[in-house]
Amino acid sequence: MRVVVVRSVRGGGGSSTVAANLAAAMQQLGYSCLLLDLCQSNDLRLHASVDPCEPDGWARRLVADQAWEVAVFGAGGSCRVIPFGELDGDAYERFLAFPQEALVAFAEQVQAGFSPAADWLIVDAPPLVSQHSAAFESMLHAFSKSASLRLLAVPPEAPAYTSLRFSTRVRNAAADYHLLLNRAAPEVAINRDLSLVFRQEFASRMVPIRIGADSALAEAFASLRTVFQYSPDSEAAREFHALAIWCQASLVGERS
Amino acid sequence: MSRDTGGSDRLVVRRSQLSVLRWLFKPDIKRMFEARYDEYRGARGYSRIGRLLVGAWLYFSYCFLKPEIFGVPSWRLLKVLFPHVDLSRPRLGDLLRMPIQLIWLLLFKQVSTRDRRRIRQFYRLADLRSRRVLFRLVALTRLSIRKLQHTFARRENTESEGAKPPRESWELAGFTMSLLLGFAGFLAFICITVPFSLTAQAGFVSALIITALILRQVPGRYPALMLMMLSLIVSFRYIWWRVSSTINFDDTLGLILGIILLLAEAYAWLVLLLGYFQTIWPLRRSPEKLPDNTDEWPTIDLMIPTYNEELDVVRATVLACLGLDWPREKLRIHILDDGKRDSFKDFAAEVNVNYIRRPTNEYAKAGNINYALKKTSADYVAIFDCDHIPTRAFFQVAMGWFLKDPKLALVQTPHHFYSPDAFERNLGNFRKIPNEGTLFYGLTQDGNDLWNAAFFCGSCAVIRRDALEEIGGIAVETVTEDAHTSLRLHRKGYNSAYLRAPVSxxxxxxxxxxxxxxxxxxxxxxxxILRLDNPLVGPGLNWRQRLCYFNAMLHFLAGIPRLVFLTAPLAFLLLHTYIIFAPAALLLLYVLPHMFLASVVNSTTQGKYRYSFWGEVYEIVLSWYVARPTTVALFAPDKGKFNVTAKGGKVENFYYDWVISKPYIFLILLNIAGIIWGGVRIAFGPEDEVAAVLVNLGWVLYNLILLCAAVAVAGEVKQVRSAPRVEVDMPASIRLPNGRAYQASLRDFSIGGLRIDLEDSSVVGDYTRVDIQLQRANRTFSFPARIVFSNNQMLGLRLEPMTRQQKIDYVQCTFARADLWVRWKRDYDIDRPGVSFGQVVSAAAQGLRISLESGPRPLPWIVRGISFIIRSLRSVAPVRVEAKAL
Known part of the structure; x- marks a missing residue:
């Protein structure tokens, strides 16, 4: 199983959109995927047609001291999703205080795989700028250490650029991530220019595919589906298809 | 709006047509019937009887047939079995068509592959088999050649070890080599001059032809060289024989005509010889790398001379030049406007390029450039005709060699055309058959380059300024200033280079x-030039350059010899003189191998650049018109003026260019008279002449085919757009105002608009204003556009007003893509002479039809009558059915 970690610089960078649609594209290529949501916002599941009222998730199960394997949802086809789960105030407190070993153990369990085995594990991780407990950080580290591909979804907009350029903490955290331009809008001058700036400054780490601004993505999310189900002839579908092929091609030769 | 009402109208009609179904069937059955009924609808809709027929059939098949027959849904069976019958609007002829088709279906097994494909497969298989049989032989030949090369190389090495000064390559081999050459020359001399009996000649030429056919199968340049040798032997032998034993001294008219024909043949023979020399080893020069440091890159003046062209044509070129990959401060773009138009001046100011206008107009383009040379100062001068759009890599490709070779004065690149020329448009073979220029830019210039004789073609070239100034600027004495300029550069000892990449x-x-x-x-x-500055004499050139230039000039004198060939057989048929004084069989044994081997060689060496027989068509079209001016220019070289070639126009209606085709119509009539008279002579003439008449009839027939094909070009096909479109297949995307973006593929583009394919163009809805996004070098550019038409898969877009940078980006994303034209060149297959002759014949048939249709009164009627009969017969003929089980 190959692991892809998708993050964004700041909140709203589109990491869960990228993760969910990348999984859908992988599925189109004939792979089985496992989606894992590590964000408390818990919205990866919505891309994967899980009922919005469904509170279940791995964090919720762990806090309740139950087996997290129960919280795996089928997401159509060979794709499965593990939501974060809804945590109310009390449960959230307990989650924050959760011991490091238990979280790392969870990470290892997920990566060790379970049946039926998945070809790809796509992890939607929280934004770089957000603060986490040390335990959570070490779990993130466990995932990103074993990931064969780390993608950073960056909208070509000024906030993402300033964080990435001028915040030392973010820059260090992003050091081993590939940058994926998301929501690129060539008809907007500032967007186009910043795309060029990103390409210039992070030339060696840019993913050669960009995801354009396409309201099909937002509409697909609103209708609880991926863009491949919602509008297969949209430009975004083609871009995610290309992204999936790129991911696969850039890992050729590495052991899975 | 209008589309909507159209749709609802159709809905209303359908409802009324099928209203009776509502009473008979459940809604989903009714819907099913409606769908099936719709599928049977022909292009012109239902007639009353069609409605009845189809309705009855659908009902019948629904009630009585099993759902699937012969692997197709049974209701569709009639459509599948009788594809050429429109059931929704049956005609009287269908009463004949259907039984014939039925009988055909009963008697013959239907195979899903088409006949033509099977023939092609058979051809391919036979080709493969023959190759396999030949392989051992061929491998042996190659091995021995390789061995020969090795021994040769070893000997060369041992010789050069003695620290000898480097000498000319043909002197290198020394005594043994000259001995060998002498021996080979002696053998060749015997082959050429010894007279043979009929049988000996037959044996000799068939041995040569078989050798040639075997050699043709071997890829590579050495076999091509050997083929050339064989062809040379046969051709020499032919000319020797013609001179020594076929001149008719008994008859004055025959003698005069015979000598004229002999001279024409000698000309053709000389051109063939020089052509072999020119293309013996095309250099295939590759671009030289530029230094990494852009400070070392030289400065360039890019000149775009224009006289009467439209601004739109020039605009694309200038915008593309602005996007060239070259340091901005080192590239100065000048529009040299000889037309003195303020619109051009304004445009130049708008896009911030230099505008040069000269007070006078003398010496046309050459004078225009020479004036600009005085006003500019960069190290190099690049010249682009105003309609030649450079791709952005142009200078990167072209400039490297200048830095490597300080004596290099000229780099020429091919003229690639993205719109069809008159031949391609009127014959409808654009991008199927290599056009006239392909041979020159694909092979001839490359061959010239080996001999350091590649010459300037007026555009898409870079010249070193100090060299150009040394010869006094562009030559102004002749109307082809380009070739003359490079001739002068060569005379001064400068080099030239030709790069084959289509970079504009x-x-x-x-x-x-x-x-x-x-x-x-x-x-x-x-x-x-031949008269004023003859390349055969004068200082500075070596003999190879002389020959290359001489051949280039000789090539344009082809008019009169070609006319001689077109009329020569008529001298025998109509005038009854023997202009070739030889028995028919012997003549055939001499002339056919000569022609056959020449065309085998040409098909082998030129296969990708010119298909067999097309060269003759191209030449015939021009022959009449170049005959007089070249003759005049040879005798009075200072006459004649520069005429500008009009481009970017449009042909409003189909018309037949009678003026141009008049001489050829006359020749065709002459040839037809010759055929008729020949037939009469076979029927009533003396017995011993029949063979000669038959040979001449064959010749006339061949001429007639070529003439008809030439005449076909005169039927000018209608062209509606003034801005020609370039057909491509590139990914693009279209973005709607609602924020949705859809995948599309770009079908074609022009400077003002584009056409894209969409999976389903109904997604566009009522929007008219969209953004089209194109990619270049991994960057995406967005251009505002307005939808001007749409059908269910395609959108036609017109670009909205854009900023200067957007315009540059648009040209960069379309016309100036570095890789765009390279792909075009690869599309051509290798020549297959049989297929090529078939194409010429079909062009000839087209030509005959067109000229008869636009001829005087009774002719068009006859043509229409005949083609009607053919069409109706063909429509009755059975059609192959694509069904698995049949």
């Missing part, structure tokens, strides 16, 4: 008359 693209001449006008100018100019 331009407009081809639109109409046949413009094409002919342009070629008349070239022919006249070349003849002028």
């Amino acid at each position: 693209a331009g407009l081809a001449t639109e109409t046949l008359s413009a094409h002919v006008g342009q070629r008349i100018r070239w022919a006249r100019g070349m003849a002028q």
